[in-house]
Amino acid sequence: MAALQSVRGTHDLLDDAVRRHRFVEETAFAVARRYGFGEIVTPIFEFTEVFARTLGDTSDVVTKEMYSFTDRSGDSLTLRPEGTAGVARAFVSNGLAQSLPLKLFYRGPMFRHERPQKGRQRQFHQVGVEVLGVESPLADIEALALAWRVLDALGVADVVTLEINTLGDGDSRAAYRDALVAYLSDFRDRLSEDSRDRLERNPLRILDSKDEGDRAIVADAPRMADSLTPAARDFFAEVTGGLEVLGIPFTVNPRLVRGLDYYCHTAFEFTTDALGAQGTVLAGGRYDGLIAQMGGPKTAGIGWAAGIERLAMLTARTPDPARPVAVIPMGGGDLAGLKVAEDLRAAGLAAEMGFSGNLKKRLARAADRMNARFAVILGEDEGSRGAALVRDLDTGTQDEVPLASLAAWLRERPPSGR
């Protein structure tokens, strides 16, 4: 291993990257709050069974991507690869069935041992929401509306498309799976190697194979829609109908399948073609059986998760950092300058000191690097009158302001955007 470097697939966030990251996170939560969501924070690691049991034995996440380790007590623990399992576990652990319905927002790091690519890291970050205890498709519609509003608030709604499908209820899914396997088995020899494997483990996944040959075979395969029970069909119709009422654009993609076992009924993905191979930016679906499967009371659930890094790469809107006041002491009065800066900070203003170079250079730095709106010049002349010279770096005008009222003066003139 060369010198000092971060672990493969992990990255430091610096300056702009941090700001973009937080912007995505805060924007998502701000919008979620408008929909009545509260925040939940769960540990970033759990007992391995929490993930193994909920995600399904056949999923790639469980079979080859988990960061698992044995701790000093001999327990097998795993860094969370996704958020829903932990939230579901917390729901059961804390007896939250008493508090239904619940609308929960979460954010934080996730870990998957995958080969890194652009938009794919081993430690990445998600924001996500879960709605628990609402069986009605209204919850699906609201969750999708929230997703749409978040993407819109981030300024990425126009480069993203919503694809949606139904996986049906348990009966629908079992019937469809049988029909699909029966059909595909006839073409077994012509399927790609990957898909022959999928035929055993997860036949639905063959539907969205990228292999040309597979696609030709799949084109004539039986369709999920034909296997849906009337109830499942009605459910999906209500979801799509709701999206139309709310004016949220979408396309039905009958081949859309979700990777994790716990999904049923509604499945959806917001994708973009601006990110290379990792086009999915936000995805989720309904998981009515999950909590019961974990040993809790039968509880409906729907949720989604979005990749913060992927969204951060898409969003052009990064808010500028707050513009500070630049305090520039002259005549060697550095400590006096520090005192003035300290008073401004105590009054709630952002203040930075400009120490080095002559006045000309200090002003240039204040305007350029610090992006300050005002420079407070502490000169000897003004100092003798108990005042400072405040220069507006945007307009070039300056006023002499008594030190006693400096903070109040500045507060009346909040720094505008860059």
Next chain:
RNA sequence: GCGGGAGUAGCUCAGUCGGUUAGAGCGCUAGAUUGUGGUUCUAGAUGUCGGGGGUUCGAAUCCCCUCUCUCGCCCCA
């Protein structure tokens, strides 16, 4: 996990018949200039040439291994 491409200063890169002390631009630091703006000028600092091994009198340059990034597959946010 599989297959392709790439790694030289903080950033973008030049450096290929193997040949002294490895370069440029930008950025950084300081000065010109302790009292008025992003320009300019001058000076300066910084590299285990991703890491390890090998070939050679001599390796940033050729060979092997490895690490990381990147593109695609698998899969996913």
